[in-house]
Amino acid sequence: MKKKYLMATTLMAGLALSSTAFAADGIIHFTGRVVDNVCNVSPTLNVMMGDITADQLGNIGSSSAEKKFELVLTDCPASLNGAYVKLDGTRDDKDPTVFQLDNSGQPGNASGIGLQIKDETSVIEPGAISQSWPLDPLATSNTLPFSATYKVTDKITTGDANVSVQFSILYN
Template sequence: MKKILCVTTLVAMGLGLSANVLAEDGKVNFRGELTTDACQVVNNMSNPAQVDLGKVAKTAFPTVGATAAAKKFTLVLKNCPPGVSAATVAFNGNAENGDNRVLALTQETDVATGVGIQISDVSQAVMSLGVPSQAYPLVSVVDNNLDFVARYVSTQSNVTPGPANSVATFDISYQ
C-alpha cells in the first residue's frame, strides 16, 4: 500500500511540474506569403557563378583576420515580374571553426589551413552565413546585377599552403 501511495505521489508531482513547463510566457506571429512571382536566377544550380580567387602567398596573412585576393562577383536575376521590387540573398555553407562570417574550405587532399572565405555585400559589410544581405532593388525589364565580394581571410596565426576552394549555395527572398 505504501508503494502505491509513493508511486501515485511521484506521478502527481511529475504532472504538476509538467504543467509549469507548458506555461505560456509569450507569443510570436509569423507572417509571409508564397508567390509565383520570382525572377529567373541565371546563376542557378546547373550554372553556378565561378569566382577565381587566384594564387595567394601564405605571407599575405601576417595576422589573424588579414584578408587577401578580394574579387567582385555578380549574381544575375532577370525577367523579374513587376510585383517584385527588391531581393535579399543569404549564402549558406560550412562555417570555419564555428565562425558563421567565414566559409570553410572544402576538405580535400593537402587543403590549405588557417584560412577561409568571407563574402561581403554591395555595402562592403561582411555577411554571416544564412543571414540575408541588404535589399537589392530590382527592375522588371532589365538584368539585375547583385554584386558581392569574396576574399580569403586568415583564421589562425599559422597558415599552410594548399588548395583553397569552397562552395556556397544561396537563397533569394523577394520583396
C-alpha cells in the first residue's frame, strides 16, 4: 500500500513540476500621461426637432429645415487652443451620412428618415470628427455651433423620430 501511495505521490509531483517547465516570464507596461484640465460641458443636450409631415420631407435625398443647436464649453484652461467634436451613433443602412432613428420601424416610431448633423463647414457622418474651433482662453464660454436636419433615406412611415447621438470633445 505504501508503495502505491509513494508512486502516486511521485507521479503527482512530477506532473506539477513539468507544468512549471512551460511557464514564461514577461513584463506588463502601463502607459499614460498627466494632462491639463479640460473644459466643462453639459453631458446632455435635448434638441427639439418639432413635428413635420411626410409631405414636407419629400422624396429620398430631401431634407427638413435646419434646426440649429450649440455645444457650450465653459471654464476652459488657457493651455487648450482648440476643440473638435466626435459624434457616435448608429449609421443609417440606406445613407451613411445620417444617424439612424432610435427604434426605427418599430410600432409608434417613424422610418425612412435619419438625422444629418452639420458643423459650420460640412456634414459630420456617424463616427466622424467635426471641424476644429479655436478656444478663447479669456472667454467665460466658447460656443460650438451645429445644425441638424431630418433626411429622407427610404419610404417614410410616420411616428416618433428620435435619435440618440453620443459626443466626445477632443482638444488640440
